[in-house]
Amino acid sequence: MGGACSRKRDPLANEDTSNRVGPSGRYTKSSSSKWLGTSFSRAYMDAMQGKRNRPSLINLCIYKIREDINKYSTFSMLPRDISQQIFDDLVYSHCLTDSVLEAFRDCALQDLNLGEYPGFDDSWMDIVSSQGSSLLSVDLSGSEVTDSGLIYLKECKNIQSLNFNYCDLISDKGLEQISGLSNLNTLSFKRNNAITAQGLSFLSGLISLIKLDLERCPKIQGGLVHLKGLEKLESLNLNCCNCITDADMKALSGLTNLKSLQIASSKVTDNGVTFLRGLSKLALLNMEGCPVTAACLESLSALDALLYLNLSRCNLTDDKCEKFSKLLSLKVLNLGFNEISSAILVHLKGLTKLESLNLDSCKINDEGMVHLAGLSCLKYLELSDTEVGSSGLRHLSGLLNLESLNLSFTIVTDGGLKKLSGLSSLKSLNLDARQITDAGLAALTNLTGLMHLDLFGARITDSGTNCLRSFKKLLSLEICGGGLTDEGVKNIKDLTSLTLLNLSQNNHLTDKSLELISGLTQLVSLNVSNSRVTNNGLQHLKSLKNLKSLTLESCKLNADDMKKFQSTHLPNLVSFRPE
Incomplete structure (x- = not known):
C-alpha cells in the first residue's frame, strides 16, 4: 500500500535517544x-x-x-x-x-559531555580525573576508553552521572573500578557485549542509583539479583536483552520505588509479569515483543499507578482482553502489531484518561471505531496499516483534544476526511496513502493549526497545493507522490515557518523549484531526491543558512560539487547526499 516510494514509521520508540549522538558525527545510532x-x-x-x-x-x-x-x-x-x-x-x-x-x-x-568525540581514549582520562570532586557528569559514549581508563574516576567521588553507551572495550573489570562511586545516580551501558551477571555484582554498592540503563547487554542473565539493595532505583532499561527471563523479574520484585521498567524483546512471559504486581509506583512498562498473552493483564491491573503500557508485537489476541477495562489510570497504550481485532475496542471504553492509543497494524476496522468516541482525552491516535475506512472516521469527530492522527496505509478516502474538519486541535496528520488526492486535501483547509502534514504517498498535484495556503503554521511537509511540478511549488514558497520539506520522488521538479523555496530560511531539512535538479540549482540554496540536512540523490549533480558547495556556502550542513 502507498506505492513503491512509501514507507512506514516506527510504531513507538523503545528507548531514550537523547544521548545517542555526540559531536563527532562518525556514526549515527538513531534517526532522532x-x-x-x-x-x-x-x-x-x-x-x-x-x-x-x-x-x-x-x-x-x-x-x-x-x-x-x-x-x-x-x-x-x-x-x-x-x-x-x-x-x-x-x-x-x-x-x-x-x-x-x-x-x-x-x-x-562539572560536566564533560564527550559522547562519540573522535580520538577519546584512556590517554585523556588523566585530565578527566584532574577535575576531582567538582566533576558531576561524564559522557564517554562511543569512545575507546577501556577498563584501565576507568581507574582514574576513583578520584572523582562526587560524580552523579556516567554514560558509557557503545563502549565496547569496557567489561566487568570496568564496573569494579566505579563500584565505589556512592553518589552515582545515573549509569548507562547500552550495547555492551562484555558485561556479565558477575559484573553486575559491583553495582550492589551504588546505593544512590536512580536510573540504570543496560539496554542490549546480552550476557547479564541472572545478574539482576545484585540490584536488590538499590532501593532508590526508579528507572531500569533492559530493552533488547533477550537473555532476561521470568527469574530475573522475581529478582526485581522488591524494587518498590521503580517507576519505569523496560523489558522489550526479552523472554519474560505471563508468569514473569506476576512478580511485578508489588511495584505499586510503576508508571511506565514497556513489554514490546515479549512472549506474553492477554492473561498478563490480570497482573497488570494491580498496578494502580500505571500510566504508560506498551504491549506492541506481543502475542495478544482478543481472548481475555476484557481485563483492559481494569487499567483505569492508563494514559498511553500501545497495542500495535498484535492479532487483536475491533472486538477489543469495547474493553477500552472505560479508559477515559487515555491520551495516547497505538493500534498500528492491528485488525481494526470501522465497526470497532464507535468505542473510541468516548475517549475524550485522546491526544494521539495511531491507526496506521489498519482496515479503518472513511465510515469509521465519523466516530472521531468528537475527539476535540486530538492533536496527532496517523491514517497512513489505511483505506480512508477523500470523502472520509471531511469528518475531520472539526478537529481544530489537530497539529499532526499523516495521510501517507495512495487513494488520498487533491479533493481530500481540500476537505482539511479548516485545520489551520496543523504543524506537521505527511502526504508522502498521496496523489497530490499542482492544483491541490493551493490548499496548502491554509496551513500557515506548518513546520514539516512531505509530498512525494510524483504529481508536483515547479508550478505547484509556488504554493509552498510562502510557508515560511517550514523547518522540514520533503519533495522527493517528484521527478518533474527542476532548478526552478530550488529558486522558489530559497526564501524558506527556517529550513533545517530538505529532500528533493529523484528530481531534475542540477548543480546549477544549488546556487539558490545559499540563503538557507539553517540547513543541516540536504538530500538530492538521483539528481543531475555529483558528490564533489555537493561537498564544495557545503564547505563554501552551508557550513552548518551536517548531512548531505550524495556525498
Whole structure:
C-alpha cells in the first residue's frame, strides 16, 4: 500500500535517544532529530549574518578564544563557568585535541559531555580525573576508553552521572573500578557485549542509583539479583536483552520505588509479569515483543499507578482482553502489531484518561471505531496499516483534544476526511496513502493549526497545493507522490515557518523549484531526491543558512560539487547526499 516510494514509521520508540549522538558525527545510532542542536559558535555566526539576536559579550570572547586556542596553556585561573563554556564550545566545534585538552587540567569542570568525540581514549582520562570532586557528569559514549581508563574516576567521588553507551572495550573489570562511586545516580551501558551477571555484582554498592540503563547487554542473565539493595532505583532499561527471563523479574520484585521498567524483546512471559504486581509506583512498562498473552493483564491491573503500557508485537489476541477495562489510570497504550481485532475496542471504553492509543497494524476496522468516541482525552491516535475506512472516521469527530492522527496505509478516502474538519486541535496528520488526492486535501483547509502534514504517498498535484495556503503554521511537509511540478511549488514558497520539506520522488521538479523555496530560511531539512535538479540549482540554496540536512540523490549533480558547495556556502550542513 502507498506505492513503491512509501514507507512506514516506527510504531513507538523503545528507548531514550537523547544521548545517542555526540559531536563527532562518525556514526549515527538513531534517526532522532535531536542532533539538530545549537552552540555558542552558532550565536556568533548568526551575528555575522545579521541576525536579530546578537550574541553576548561572553559568547564573542569564547569565539575569540577558540580561534586563538593554541596560545593558551591553561584555563585553570578562570572562573569555572567560563572554562566550562569554553570547553563545551571546543567539543561542539571539533577543536578539542590532546594539546588543547591539557589546558583544562585542574579546571574543576562539572560536566564533560564527550559522547562519540573522535580520538577519546584512556590517554585523556588523566585530565578527566584532574577535575576531582567538582566533576558531576561524564559522557564517554562511543569512545575507546577501556577498563584501565576507568581507574582514574576513583578520584572523582562526587560524580552523579556516567554514560558509557557503545563502549565496547569496557567489561566487568570496568564496573569494579566505579563500584565505589556512592553518589552515582545515573549509569548507562547500552550495547555492551562484555558485561556479565558477575559484573553486575559491583553495582550492589551504588546505593544512590536512580536510573540504570543496560539496554542490549546480552550476557547479564541472572545478574539482576545484585540490584536488590538499590532501593532508590526508579528507572531500569533492559530493552533488547533477550537473555532476561521470568527469574530475573522475581529478582526485581522488591524494587518498590521503580517507576519505569523496560523489558522489550526479552523472554519474560505471563508468569514473569506476576512478580511485578508489588511495584505499586510503576508508571511506565514497556513489554514490546515479549512472549506474553492477554492473561498478563490480570497482573497488570494491580498496578494502580500505571500510566504508560506498551504491549506492541506481543502475542495478544482478543481472548481475555476484557481485563483492559481494569487499567483505569492508563494514559498511553500501545497495542500495535498484535492479532487483536475491533472486538477489543469495547474493553477500552472505560479508559477515559487515555491520551495516547497505538493500534498500528492491528485488525481494526470501522465497526470497532464507535468505542473510541468516548475517549475524550485522546491526544494521539495511531491507526496506521489498519482496515479503518472513511465510515469509521465519523466516530472521531468528537475527539476535540486530538492533536496527532496517523491514517497512513489505511483505506480512508477523500470523502472520509471531511469528518475531520472539526478537529481544530489537530497539529499532526499523516495521510501517507495512495487513494488520498487533491479533493481530500481540500476537505482539511479548516485545520489551520496543523504543524506537521505527511502526504508522502498521496496523489497530490499542482492544483491541490493551493490548499496548502491554509496551513500557515506548518513546520514539516512531505509530498512525494510524483504529481508536483515547479508550478505547484509556488504554493509552498510562502510557508515560511517550514523547518522540514520533503519533495522527493517528484521527478518533474527542476532548478526552478530550488529558486522558489530559497526564501524558506527556517529550513533545517530538505529532500528533493529523484528530481531534475542540477548543480546549477544549488546556487539558490545559499540563503538557507539553517540547513543541516540536504538530500538530492538521483539528481543531475555529483558528490564533489555537493561537498564544495557545503564547505563554501552551508557550513552548518551536517548531512548531505550524495556525498
